[in-house]
Amino acid sequence: MHLYLPWRIHFWWLGWTTLIVLGTPATLEAAPFFPRGPGFYFDPYKLGALAVGFLAWVKLCAWVDKDAKLYRFDPVFWNGMLLGSGMLGFLLLWNLPLFWPVFILIGVAICSAAYGYLSKRNRRADAEDQLFNDKHFWRLYEKYLGARLKRAPGVKVESTRALPIRFMSRSTTGGEAGDAARVEKVQESKGYKAALEMVWDALEKRATDIHLEPTKTEMNVRFRIDGMMNNLQPFPRATGDAVVSIFKVIANIDISEKRIAQDGSFSAQIEDRLVEFRVATAGSVVGEKMVMRILDSSAQLANLSHVGMTEDMQAAIRDVITKPHGLCLVCGPTGSGKSTTLYACLHEIDRFAQNIITVENPVEYRLDGITQIEINPKAGKTFASELRSILRQDPDVILIGEIRDKETAEIACQAAQTGHLVFSTLHANDSVTAIARLIDLGVPPFMLSTALLAVLSQRLVRKLCKKCRKKVKPSTETLRKLKADPDEVSQIFRANEVAEEKEDEDKEDADESERCTKCGGTGYFKRTGIFDLLVLNDKIRDLIRENPDVQEIRKAAVATGLKSLFDDGSRLVIAGETSIQELLRVAK
Ligand SMILES: [Zn+2]
Structure with a gap:
């Protein structure tokens, strides 16, 4: 009607x-x-x-x-x-x-x-689809006025464009005067402009990491975007080495040492936001390589409805995180969006009525109204030592960046048993394996069975670029995998990837113009999560306490309605949000 x-x-x-x-x-x-x-x-x-x-x-x-x-x-x-x-x-x-x-x-x-x-x-x-707010007006400004300014006749954009980036050194030992002096020193040096351009380019392309890898004649530049490595135009070796040196100076790393692995950090003021860079160097046989991790602390913090969960799963998670105490775990490999989900959970908790303390390495998001502590193993500040001291700060909610040793795992369980709500992450393939992994670490099963509330397992899948995705008719095999009704699902979408082999040779120019402007020819734009959530019931608790056998626990978990990551992801394929190829890549 x-x-x-x-x-x-x-x-x-x-x-x-x-x-x-x-x-x-x-x-x-x-x-x-x-x-x-x-x-x-x-x-x-x-x-x-x-x-x-x-x-x-x-x-x-x-x-x-x-x-x-x-x-x-x-x-x-x-x-x-x-x-x-x-x-x-x-x-x-x-x-x-x-x-x-x-x-x-x-x-x-x-x-x-x-x-x-x-x-x-x-x-x-999403930010780029919002209307009639500052983000929309800024987009319009860039689209119409920004482009016109760049195209104004007689202006050489490349040489005169002043990039709105300012590097700022932040050292722990030297005073501010020393920091400023270091930045001033590199501004004059060769390669500074190349370094600025590279960082600007990385931020524009939404990169999360910048890799500089030397070969005999060149310095390869690679950006990690949406979890995938992308090759860029390499620097000549001399320029590349100069760029590496510049970042070493700003990050307060010993520039004379080129073989031993070192790390440091610096920040950059980009327009009106502050972005932090974690720099790590390592010596290879051909020279020194560098990896920079980009931490955009001004990045919009996701809430639960933004991370890509179904409404049912959001409700189930809200149910868990409103419990007064217990341990909630998020598991998955590195870069699967675990900390984003944890922060989305924290977002749901009234942080002004409760004392929330986080211990992280590094602090990725800044949130008002909570205490965030960064660990520093070199200075003896480990997860375990920091946790012991924060338990004396009377917290209600504790977020532990990662559980990777017995000591941290035990403190987490103890804290969960003594009236704290504890959130943490763990490297494990799925929620049932996470339980086995904690027992392997040496956490007594009886302790785990009482402390653990729920385990969420997650991955990130790349979303298809809506501008260039292509319709395809799903095969019977695909439909069977998706557990979809052939009458209901008559079409799915695939990515319009620019084929690699076409790129070399003389067709390069033609490809460049065909390339989609939104996704840069990768066929994907941004990512979303797929999840499986295991909420512990009495049966599973008994199994953990008495007979912690993975197969038995899995059987009991499936009986509670635990879905696989693939099954959760199939809704995205059917809705045209991602491709079956991408889902299979992430969750087999
Ligand atoms: Zn596209």
Whole structure:
């Protein structure tokens, strides 16, 4: 029913509007020959304003109807709000003698209904799909004015473009004067501009890591974007070495030592945000290589509805994290979004009513209202030692960056048993293996069985670039894997990847122009999570305590409804969010 109602009403209004717009000139034309008596009167300005108002309102209603379905809001409610406020307004206009004040009032009523909808949907939309907020206006500015400025004739963009980046050294020993002096020193040196350009490029491409790897003649530059390594134009070896030296100076690393592995950090002011860089060097046979990890602390913190879970799973997690005490684990390999999910969980907890302390290496997100501690094994600040000291700070919620040894695991379990809610991550393939891994680490099974609340396992899959994805008909084999009904799923999508072999040779230029502007030809843009959640019940607790056998626990877990990561990911393939190839790559 609700599918037809809005459209029928739209056509009804559209019909009237067309009649008024077309009828006005004809009536004006006929006016001198058609004497009107008192009372027959109209004003073309008012009629025009009314027609424009009508059309805008109809267009807005149609858009909200479509958009609400896309973002899974109730279209009936929002259509009702917009239609209702408009209809009420036009009814008032019909009956009251004051045209302009009421006309403005209608505008305000419709706009506030639209604003209500926009503020809700922007919270669900990705940053680049948000509308009518600062991000949208900034995008428009860059698209129209930014591009025009760059294209202005006679301006050599490359040589005159001043990049809005400023490197800042941050050392633990030298004072601020020493830091500033180091940055000033490198500004004059060869390769500084190349270093700035490289960092700017990495940030623009949403890279999380920059790798500089020397060969005999060149310095290879690779960015990790959405978890995958991407090769860039290499530097000549001399420039590359100069760039490495510059970052070593800023990160306060001994530049004379080129063989032993070293690490350091620096930050950079980029426009109005502060980005931190963790630098690690290592000597190889051909020279010194460098890896920089980019920690964008201003990055928007995700909440649970943003990490890609189904509504049911979000509800199950909220249920777990509102318990007063216990241990919640997130497991998966490095770079599977574990800490993002943990922070999304913290976000759900009222951090001003509870004392939340985190111990991390490194602190990836900054959150107001909580205490964040960074460990430093070199200075003797380990997870275990820091945990012992924070337990004396009367915390309600503790977040431990990672459990990787017996001592940390035991303290985590003890804290969970003594009235604290503890969150942590663990390297394990799935939730059941995570339990086995903790027992392998040496945590007594009885302790684990009482402390552990739930284990969430997760991976990140790359989302298909919506601009260039290609429709395909799924094979019977694919449908069987997806456990999908052939009648319901008639099409899925695949990535439009630019084939590697086409890239060399003379076709390179042609490829460059064919390349999708949104994803740069990778076919994917950004990532989302796939999950499986194991909430412990009494049966599983008994199994852990009495007979911690992986197969038995898995059987009991599947009986509670535990799905595999692949099964959770199949919803994304069916919805066209990712490809079957990508899902198989991440979760076999
Ligand atoms: Zn694309």
